[in-house]
Amino acid sequence: MLRKQCVIVLVVSLMTAACSDDSRNRRGPDDWDLNDDVSVEDDAGDVGDEVDGDVLDADAPDADTPDADTPDADTPDADTPDADIPDVDTPDADTPDADTPDADTPDADTPDADTPDADEPDVEMPGTCVELWAGGAPAGEDFDFGAQNEATTLSFELRLCEGAAPTRVNSLEVVGDAYTLALGSVSGWPAPIEEGRTLNFTLTFDPQEVDLDGELVVGVVDGPGEFRFGLTGERMDYSPECPVVTPQAAPSFTAVGPANPGEATGGLFDLSVAGTYVPARFSAQWYVVETPVGATSPVFYDRSDEAPTRVRLDAPGDYVIGLKLRDEQLGQDCAPEMLPVAVIESAFGDNDAVVTVTWSNAQVPNPSEGNGTDMDLHLCHPDGEFNTTDGWCVYWRSAATVWHTGNAELVIDDLYGVTGEMISQEFALPGFSYRVGVEYYSDNGYGPSLATAKLYQRGVEAHVQTRLLQYLDFWRPFDFDPATGVTVVDTVQAGSPLP
Structure with missing residues (x-):
């Protein structure tokens, strides 16, 4: 308010001076010097103008006063970091995830629960023993298939040793290229071995393989953990005087069918040997090599010394019949010959x-x-x-x-x-x-x-x-x-x- 009063007094004073009758302060247009440098020393009126201009300039800072509020407007910006405070809570939301491993803690106890089970058989360790049987008699620690000229399959079983405590077999495998293992029916695994209860299986020995040594490995849940049985066999030498022969088959319900047909319907087949050989010296033996899945094993019928051997092949599918000649003079076999026979469904049914x-x-x-x-x-x-x-x-x-x-x-x-x-x-x-x-x-x-x-x-x-x-x-x-x-x-x- 005081500033406004001073300004009013100053303006009134200036107006009074301007209206005074002082001729020294008046100039005509012809007397104006446009290049005159107006200053306080030159003219008292100029001094008044200079003061007026300064007063107005002094108002400029007043106009800047709102500018000083601009930083105040930034004050909400300072709140932006405050808005980040909830972001800090995001890790807090993960806190339940950290509980997930805690939920696994019971799972880690599962193996611990097995620990007592594993300890129970340890008590039986001194009395655990199984042995290999073949043909109704103990086979010993090593089994010999003997001299063979073709793949030979034998049946075996695992039994408890006399006086041994019951145990369970948890693995059974054969080592060696010449041997093939086939399990019999197993009600459960590990398979229990106890008095009156055995584990049955077959082993096939192929003398045509290079390495004829093998091993049967039996794993048990009790100590000592496994038992090993050696497997051996030999390849029989063939007779050097074996004749060249070819096995043939023809449906036995006709004597005029083509020899060794590529396929025929099921029923009886007559088997014969084509080639020059002396029956008095070489005996012929027929045997089954392969049958279709689910087919019963073929049955052979020797009709007479003169007539061909007869075999029944009923189920459709692919069969392989083997022929083996034996040199009775030298006591040696000849290399086996294979005869494939395909049995098909008849387009004419079962008609003869x-x-x-x-x-x-x-x-x-x-x-x-x-x-x-x-x-x-x-x-x-x-x-x-x-x-x-x-x-x-x-x-x-x-x-x-x-x-x-x-x-x-x-x-x-x-x-x-x-x-x-x-x-x-x-x-x-x-x-x-x-x-x-x-x-x-x-x-x-x-x-x-x-x-x-x-x-x-x-x-x-x-x-x-x-x-x-x-x-x-x-x-x-x-x-x-x-x-x-x-x-x-x-x-x-x-x-x-x-x-």
Whole structure:
């Protein structure tokens, strides 16, 4: 307030001076010196102006007073670090994570709980003992497979030594390339060994390996922890005079099937040896090498010294049959020969015999329903006659019957040569000669046709025969007996034979 009063007094004084009648202080426009340097010393009026200007300049700092508040505006900025204080709490939120390892503390106790269990068997250490048995007798610390010329599999068992306390086997392994281990049924693991309770398994010795020494290692939960049994064997020397032979197989339900077929349906097979050798010196032995998974072991039947050995292979899959000759003069074996046999599902089911006839005509290259030629297939029992209907012949007039307690029936009857005709026979017995006939029943004006007759026995094609037939020809292609095979007849007569 005092400052404002001083300013007002000063302004009034200046105004009074300006209005005074002092001529010295007045100048006309012509007297103005624009270049005059106004100062306090030059003019008292200038002094008044100088003071006015300073007064206004003095107000400038007053205007700066709000600027001094700018730092005050920064005061909230100083609070920004305060806002970081919650960030410091973030690690505090991790504090529960630090408890996670504490939750594992009970897990660490789990092994501790086992410690008493491990200590319990230690008491039995002095009495723990197992031994190896083979063929119902102790095998000792070492087992010898002897001299072999092929892979040999034997059964073994682990038993308690006499007077030993029960124990448990927790591992069983064989060391050595020549030996293969296969466990029997095990109810639980570790497997208990106690009085009246043993562990059964098989070992296979392959004399064709380079290193024939091995070891069976038995681990037990009790001391001393493991038992070791030595395994040995030898490779038998072959006879230097062994002949070159080849094993062969053919379905035993036919004597005319191709030798050593690549595949056949299940049933009985006749095994034979092809090659030059003296049976009086070399004896032949057949054995099973491989069978399909789940198949029962094949059974061999020696029919006689003259007839081939017979084997039954029922389950579909791949078999390997081995043949081994033994030189009885030198007392040595020959190198084994392998015979693979593939058993397949029969397209004709379990029928012993199936007879078919198909035909073609150049005038009807693509026969169809209502357009073609007609032939009829006949199959007669030895007691029957063609074109009869008493049940001993099967054809279109007598389509189904029973022979030897098995069905015999016309499965396909074709009137135009589209599919051909088929007769199936469930049982074809050795010693019975079954007769086949084909009649050219109708040519429908197309002339001669080429007929093809086939015999299948247990799914294996056993015989094929063809003949060009004229209208009304009756063709007798062949007869067949499972014991002796096919007898080719190949005769033609004009017209169907009468009973």
